[in-house]
Amino acid sequence: MALILSEDAIMVRDTALDFFRERSPITALRKLRDDNDPDGFSRSLWRQMAELGWTGFLVAEDQGGSGFGVTGLGQVMEAAGRTLAATPLLSTGLLGASLLDLAGSAEQKDEHLPPLVAGERLFALALEETSRHAPYRIATTAVADGTSYRLSGNKRFVLDGHVADVLIVAARTSGAVGDRDGITLFLVPADAPGVSRTRTIMVDSRNAAIIRLDNTPATVLGRIGGGADVLDVVLDRARACLAAEMLGSSAEAFDRTLQYLKDRKQFGVQIGSFQALKHRAAQMFCEIEVTRSSVLAALSALDEQANDAAALASLAKAKANDTIFLCGNEGVQIHGGIGMTDEHEIGFFMKRARVAQATFGDAAFHRDRYAGLMGY
Amino acid sequence: MTDLTAFRAQTHAWLEANCPPVMRTWMPEDEQVAGGKRAEYVRPEQKIWLDRMAAKGWTAPTWPKKYGGGGLSGDEALILEEEMQDLGCRIPLRGMGLSMLGPTLLEYGTEEQRQTHIPKIVTGEIRWCQGYSEPGSGSDLASLSTRAVLQGEHYLVNGHKIWTSNAHLSDWIFCLVRTDPTVKKHDGISFLLIDMDDPGVRPRPIKLISGKSVFCETFFENVQVPASHLVGQLNKGWTIAKRLLEHERKGIGGIGARQAAKFEIPPETVAKMHVGEVDGKIAEPILRDHIAAYSMDAQAFQLTRRRAAEEAESGAPPGPLSAMFKYYATELNKRRYEMLLEGEGFQGLGWEGEGFSDDELRFTREWLRSKANSIEGGTSEIQLNIIAKRVLGLPD
Numbered sequence: 001m002a003l004i005l006s007e008d009a010i011m012v013r014d015t016a017l018d019f020f021r022e023r024s025p026i027t028a029l030r031k032l033r034d035d036n037d038p039d040g041f042s043r044s045l046w047r048q049m050a051e052l053g054w055t056g057f058l059v060a061e062d063q064g065g066s067g068f069g070v071t072g073l074g075q076v077m078e079a080a081g082r083t084l085a086a087t088p089l090l091s092t093g094l095l096g097a098s099l100l101d102l103a104g105s106a107e108q109k110d111e112h113l114p115p116l117v118a119g120e121r122l123f124a125l126a127l128e129e130t131s132r133h134a135p136y137r138i139a140t141t142a143v144a145d146g147t148s149y150r151l152s153g154n155k156r157f158v159l160d161g162h163v164a165d166v167l168i169v170a171a172r173t174s175g176a177v178g179d180r181d182g183i184t185l186f187l188v189p190a191d192a193p194g195v196s197r198t199r200t201i202m203v204d205s206r207n208a209a210i211i212r213l214d215n216t217p218a219t220v221l222g223r224i225g226g227g228a229d230v231l232d233v234v235l236d237r238a239r240a241c242l243a244a245e246m247l248g249s250s251a252e253a254f255d256r257t258l259q260y261l262k263d264r265k266q267f268g269v270q271i272g273s274f275q276a277l278k279h280r281a282a283q284m285f286c287e288i289e290v291t292r293s294s295v296l297a298a299l300s301a302l303d304e305q306a307n308d309a310a311a312l313a314s315l316a317k318a319k320a321n322d323t324i325f326l327c328g329n330e331g332v333q334i335h336g337g338i339g340m341t342d343e344h345e346i347g348f349f350m351k352r353a354r355v356a357q358a359t360f361g362d363a364a365f366h367r368d369r370y371a372g373l374m375g376y
Numbered sequence: 377m378t379d380l381t382a383f384r385a386q387t388h389a390w391l392e393a394n395c396p397p398v399m400r401t402w403m404p405e406d407e408q409v410a411g412g413k414r415a416e417y418v419r420p421e422q423k424i425w426l427d428r429m430a431a432k433g434w435t436a437p438t439w440p441k442k443y444g445g446g447g448l449s450g451d452e453a454l455i456l457e458e459e460m461q462d463l464g465c466r467i468p469l470r471g472m473g474l475s476m477l478g479p480t481l482l483e484y485g486t487e488e489q490r491q492t493h494i495p496k497i498v499t500g501e502i503r504w505c506q507g508y509s510e511p512g513s514g515s516d517l518a519s520l521s522t523r524a525v526l527q528g529e530h531y532l533v534n535g536h537k538i539w540t541s542n543a544h545l546s547d548w549i550f551c552l553v554r555t556d557p558t559v560k561k562h563d564g565i566s567f568l569l570i571d572m573d574d575p576g577v578r579p580r581p582i583k584l585i586s587g588k589s590v591f592c593e594t595f596f597e598n599v600q601v602p603a604s605h606l607v608g609q610l611n612k613g614w615t616i617a618k619r620l621l622e623h624e625r626k627g628i629g630g631i632g633a634r635q636a637a638k639f640e641i642p643p644e645t646v647a648k649m650h651v652g653e654v655d656g657k658i659a660e661p662i663l664r665d666h667i668a669a670y671s672m673d674a675q676a677f678q679l680t681r682r683r684a685a686e687e688a689e690s691g692a693p694p695g696p697l698s699a700m701f702k703y704y705a706t707e708l709n710k711r712r713y714e715m716l717l718e719g720e721g722f723q724g725l726g727w728e729g730e731g732f733s734d735d736e737l738r739f740t741r742e743w744l745r746s747k748a749n750s751i752e753g754g755t756s757e758i759q760l761n762i763i764a765k766r767v768l769g770l771p772d
């Protein structure tokens with residue numbers, strides 16, 4: 001496990017930082033929100049990201065990707081987190097690419113991966129069915145129908161669900177709700193019969209949807225009943241990379257708050273001279289640093305497929321959750337009244353924090369999982 | 377790389393052959409070896425192990441050979457530490473000579489001071505203590521008032537130090553003294569080495585909340601100190617004092633990453649023992665959640681120490697990370713003991729006598745001792761001040 005980046009990864013990080021600062025600053029997210037943009041992201045930005053190769057980091061070379069890996073993708077995500085860039089990188093570049101790469105048949109890969117890498121086809125994972133992250137709590141049914149299946153059920157909080165061209169659906173082919181066994185993954189074209197999609201407008205202005213499936217025809221992706229094996233690995237990648245994005249957002253919220261501590265004057269002095277605020281700033285610094293170490297460890301362990309990769313992914317996500325909560329909330333508090341205005345950008349971080357925390361497991365979920373993995 | 381592999385194999389073999397089996401067991405606090413003329417050994421193997429390690433200079437692995445150190449590179453020292461950890465070898469010698477004064481003398485001492493003092497630190501012949509704090513000067517250390525006046529070849533020292541750890545067991549004390557009361561407080565301080573055998577030096581032990589007496593009030597009455605015992609220049613002691621504090625904080629920040637790790641009982645094991653388990657999980661879900669939160673922070677911190685080491689090895693300029701170590705490590709160590717006691721329930725509440733196991737009584741005492749971690753060597757609040765000022769650049 002390496003806790004410092006390779007030169008290649010540093011190059012990716014620096015390119016990505018420049019890219020998002022220049023082409024997708026927070027004003028871009030604000031505009032998507034205020035224009036009620038039907039896509040909720042910029043297709044031209046996404047094409048440029050594909051051109052830079054970021055959509056292919058988790059795709060093998062023979063499918064047009066580079067296989068550069070999770071650590072590399074984490075660097076792009078962290079940079080995107082700095083500017084709260086809204087892109088389908090998580091839903092398509094990570095979840096779609098990984099699920100197809102790890103579970104797809106040769107034909108499925110040939111069919112889907114080249115257009116995915118080219119930035120021409122979007123994917124969404126339809127997983128959650130309850131009010132919080134619960135990857136095995138799957139009630140959506142899959143009934144065999146000749147060589148294919150028919151799916152029925154309700155999915156919620158499907159990231160990029162309303163813009164995806166293809167849905168990857170977790171459904172139950174056997175077992176009871178909550179069982180790890182018996183979950184199967186399916187590919188469903190978004191325009192398949194019986195699919196209805198409702199875009200949900202989220203507090204962070206990012207994309208999510210409710211998806212209803214009613215006797216929808218679907219083809220199996222991966223092993224029947226063994227979907228959880230692939231899901232676990234892919235969700236851990238998503239947790240670690242989302243943790244990297246959250247780290248970027250935390251660090252950016254903190255940097256802005258630190259600047260404000262130096263700029264704003266009250267009682268004739270900079271507010272950063274007040275010890276009540278200094279200590280809180282110092283604590284945020286510490287939390288960001290330990291989160292950074294956890295994220296780097298998780299990304300690297302996932303690339304190496306190390307035994308402790310799952311525990312480290314949970315560690316990274318739990319720490320990122322706590323840290324973005326801290327930096328988002330302290331950011332608003334330390335900005336005072338102006339922090340409560342829509343015009344100021346600091347509030348965007350706190351809104352994003354709340355959604356990112358709930359995505360793929362809140363801190364309590366990951367503490368529970370970590371304890372279980374550690375044998376207690 | 378192959379050199380290091382060979383070094384690892386040789387080191388492993390040497391430790392196997394030379395570390396007595398009882399020195400590969402968990403080390404109770406009263407079996408820690410700190411050396412000095414008043415050292416008492418509970419077991420003969422403690423002294424044998426110390427002498428063997430000291431002969432190789434491995435009590436101070438990276439110090440230069442010419443002062444009795446091991447002369448190892450950073451990589452080699454890490455291998456030695458790992459191999460010792462692997463075999464569960466006890467640390468043969470600890471103390472303020474090794475962790476604080478030695479590195480400071482290597483940087484600021486005269487050649488004569490190094491030749492005189494460093495080899496005796498390596499062998500454990502002389503035990504050192506730290507005379508910094510005074511009744512009126514704790515966090516505001518630079519306000520100290522113990523006076524030293526140059527009279528011919530000697531400084532005449534008068535004053536009162538406090539919280540001097542193990543002064544009553546030490547042979548020498550490194551002291552901050554005021555040599556010029558007329559200038560700004562930081563500019564009139566000097567760094568003196570004082571022999572505790574001088575009749576004018578009187579340490580008086582103080583009892584702690586843990587029941588132990590590990591620190592003292594130390595009185596200085598007309599103590600005559602040869603002028604050659606001044607380290608660095610007259611009135612320039614503050615820079616040296618701060619440098620030494622960095623070494624001290626690095627040492628305290630290392631809590632939890634110690635060799636004892638191999639024998640440490642983790643909070644989850646204690647909790648399972650006392651509250652039982654259901655399907656392999658600690659039966660009390662809230663306790664389990666607290667322990668997981670603690671353990672995850674502890675792992676995240678360990679990863680951060682490792683990252684700092686990797687950054688240093690890669691030749692990157694020293695980053696701001698080390699500023700947080702003392703603060704984070706000590707707060708974590710306090711939490712660790714809270715978790716242990718919470719897991720023990722009633723069994724964590726004993727002071728002495730029947731009804732409690734040795735470990736249970738030990739944890740209670742160590743729990744009390746751990747509270748000092750965030751006070752000694754600069755309080756947590758002072759550490760946060762330092763981060764805010766030096767790392768974050770926040771105004772005074």
Ligand SMILES: Cc1cc2nc3c(=O)[nH]c(=O)nc-3n(C[C@H](O)[C@H](O)[C@H](O)COP(=O)(O)OP(=O)(O)OC[C@H]3O[C@@H](n4cnc5c(N)ncnc54)[C@H](O)[C@@H]3O)c2cc1C
Pocket residue numbers: 505506507508509510513514515516538539540541542591748751752753754755756757758761
């Ligand atoms: C177990 C133990 C061993 C020790 N060993 C030694 C030793 O060997 N040699 C030695 O010289 N000293 C030793 N010390 C002393 C130690 O360094 C001091 O206790 C410490 O520096 C704090 O000083 P103080 O006790 O005077 O507390 P004070 O400085 O009076 O602090 C009281 C409280 O005020 C807070 N405070 C003070 N200043 C500020 C500020 N600017 N901003 C915010 N909060 C502030 C502190 O954080 C603390 O909470 C030891 C202490 C302990 C507990």
